[in-house]
Amino acid sequence: MVLEGFMAACGQTVVSTGVSKLLTLLVAIQSAALASFGGGPDFDPKYYVDIPLRYSLNETARAFDALPRLQNNTIPPRVLEQFLSQYFELADSNVIADAPKDFNRIPQNFLPLVHNPQVRKWALQIHELWLELSRKISPSVAMNPNKNTLLPLNNTVLVPGARFREVYYWDSYWVIKGLLVSGMTDTAKGVIENLMELAERYGFVPNGARIYYENRSQPPLLSMMIRAVYEKTHDKALLKRALPILLREHAFWTSEPHEVRVRDKNGDEHRLSRFWAHWNSPRPESFTIDTHVARGMNKSRAAQLYHDIATAAESGWDFSSRWMEDQQNLRTLRTSMIIPVDLNAFLFQMEKNVEYFASILGNQTIQTQFASAASDRQRAIQRILWSRKRGQWFDAWLSPNGCSFSENDNKTIVYEWKQKRLTYASNFVPLWAGVLPKGDPRRALVVEALNKSGLVLPAGIATSLRNTGQQWDFPNAWAPLVDMVIEGLDASGIPRGKMMAKAISQSWIRSNYEAYHQVGKMLEKYDATSCGKIGGGGEYNLQTGFGWSNGVVLSLLQKYGWPADKPLFCPDAL
Template sequence: MAPKSWSLLVAAFCLCHDGSTMKLPPPCDSYIYCTGELLHQVQMAKLFNDDKHFVDMKLKINPDVVLEAYRNLTATSPTRLTKEQLKLFVQTYFDSPGQEFEKWTPGDWGDHPRILHKISDQKLRLWATELHALWKSLGRKIKLDVQSHAELYSQIYVPKPLIVPGGRFREFYYWDSYWIIKGLLLSEMTETAKGMIENFLYLIQRFEFIPNGGRVYYERRSQPPFLVLMMDSYIKVTNDRAFLRQNIDLLDKEYDFWMKNRTVVIIAGGKTHLVNRYIVEAAGPRPESYSNDVDLAKTLTEAARRDLWLELKTGAESGWDFSSRWFIDSNGENNGTLKDTKTKYILPVDLNSVLCRNERILAMFHRELGNSLKAQYYEEALKSRIAAVRDIFWDETQGIWFDYNLMSNRSNTAFYASNLAPLWAECFTEQKPGQTAEMVIHYLEEQQLLWYSNGIPTSLVASGEQWDSPNAWPPLQQIIIEAWQSLARRQLGASHSSKHRNGSKQTGLCIRSTKPCLRNTM
């Protein structure tokens, strides 16, 4: 059970509610794409169905000229500009989104990767073949003009071609790219996968971290740190040790960013733990969702609006935008609506699990490269992380890990798919082999989570938000499957054949009970 009595080192957590002790910067420094009256007027006029459309448009001429033209236009108008005036202004000075790309087809795409021949079911093979073909339509290469005339674009330049998620997402996104790269490697597209990793390394050199996505309005927020895991996946397939050696310092640099800028010091049970959270210290509405953020906050005080807009960007940094997971009501309880988003006050199980995997992999990388001191550093960090995950997130009574609410000083005991992340990261120790596996299975059975026909839901809360019931996001399903594989390995490795505590028997990779169970078919 998580400790009932906690002490928070205030110096590590200070972020004043009224913003009086600090003036936060906007999402980026552009007076067109991130802040300013032009952005406000265009987005609040709702010229487009999606606010992202405007901030993805290319400027036709220098932004200073555009801003001067806007000032001249508003100076001659006795009232607020009409929707038609704004529409004409945008048509005059902006090009439609997508001007930043040139045509590109992945050169390493092939018709028949080996993975397709391993699928015996004809329908599944056809489906996988169609998925494999999507790489050709989702590939993008950014024009050199974006590098030489960066002021005209919201696109962040990266040198190598890449794969985008598609739809309204015309640019790379950080944690999405982990699963994209895993797919590219299955499709034997190692050159494209390496290029995407090189792009992220380029971004670390430029920003000292990896932005949420490939737009300037994402410049002050990141996403779950999966770059080290991307590198690990690539190295396992290619054994490209020279590439690893060349870039290990940049992998260290990203880890340092998270440890210097996204941490809280907690004293629990007489022990001091350094754990990670999400927090984006940038002011104002999100440019890509500007009117939604303004409308959501319109009944709040000025200070409350500033707090909410910070919290929404922080929720976006988590990748879970949005979820009841981040709601904390006026009583400090995990409850409420989107307006009650308080992401920075939640210690997330999954973020700390991702960093646990970072530490384990970085220790391995440095050990293999002969950097014994660095390897030892990460081994010690891993040991500390496992202790923190145990002391802060593990609930012995229920047999699962939970996020921790810094306002109520209690665990949030609602189910979220992220509860299983420490199992996926193997970020725990146990006195008796298989003990944790048994407890987790019992929890999942008690919550009736093993017999959903379309995957384990993101949560059991029907809040209407994307990252809640009934949705079951693919990245979470993959993490759960890998967690289950880890659990199964520990079951098989257990040196006993005792019965499961509800009387069921261990049979191979599945716990046999009176209800259907998940079977490992990977």
């Protein structure tokens, strides 16, 4: 068969690593489309693994095998176009536009601190975007799993926007923050229920609601979503439903290979976590891109690179110099051998949240267990990742050759490690996560370090200081990182930190507003160097929509408001 020959010729093990025959077909079509149509800026490999089949999988595969090939084994473009039109639906045909029942065009008590009519008008436009991003999964998805890569979900889903036609894990936290500002509590609960259903199905929340995301998760923020909704509703039934699911998710992140052991300079042993995708082949949604990146590598080295590419996708930072040994070379990704600051801050937060939920539910055993787990992780973060001299936390790089065995278990590896002291916005996430307790004098060190870091720019927080062309690097600013930095500064208890938080919030809102009026859309990412400037870089075009950007703007306006006499335009436009 053509499909089998395609996979063998590419040296891939997609079928043997657990991907279904459906994905094998779609990946082959993706590669054929690249060869036939060319790889211009509008070519999106993800499209070809998202399109639902009209007919049975076997019938479609036979039809694809039967397509005429040219001498160079490519399919004539018109022939491939006709095949796609005949055998496939459009990529978004299996999701149905949905108007959530709790949506009101002018929500009650909406943004009471916003007194500027221009800002209020824009905020209501952002609020209305929830209608554009709300979907129901078609019943056909559950009825025909061999025709769809989409996963069935029972409640309304909020998609990020544009090419992202499905639910994503960590995006959903900031979507929920925005939904709560919009008074859409029931919809927010439904978003959480969808993620809990996925966690029950897989033992973790996948990166997104597609079968090709089943090999990895994303930053674990489910407990934060649950806490945000609980603090709005005081719904104990939600906590009771969520607790066993959170225990299972916690076990996923705190067992091998995600969990690793290291020793501090005093010889004390600690447990921390890393990102680790269960995958060593090209990502189906980016198959043609990944195989190009690994071109010329031997099979073993390519498999390791594919693993680290998928692991970077689990981190949410796909891609960044943060994960590269050579900061300009994507082929030197080492993601799976890094203990990330932000992941362990998220897990500390999860442990504190589970402790809190257990206390409300009267489960003293779990409360005590997770209080201890949070304390252990807090200590590990401070011993391994904290730099007092630099006033921030740094990722620790594990040595693949430098390791020993645990004194308590001679089968468990204890890695040697070294802090990589490079500046990223993630270095400051533990301040937001509460790793330093209230009143801790080190909070002032963190505020001062951020102020001097070079990350605070006229239009937000740059992701890094290095311009690599990757989207999670300079000069891009992303809503979730900006929000975590602002919230961390505000919660620092340091007057300078609170002032910085408000100033960054205002510059971010202004930049989002200016870009909105340039493009007519909310955007996935922005350029931190100039107010209203649009972000770029990465392996796909800039996306619009956009779930977490909407949620952050609404939540910042809820928190800080906007005075009637304060201009909204960028400073250089005044």
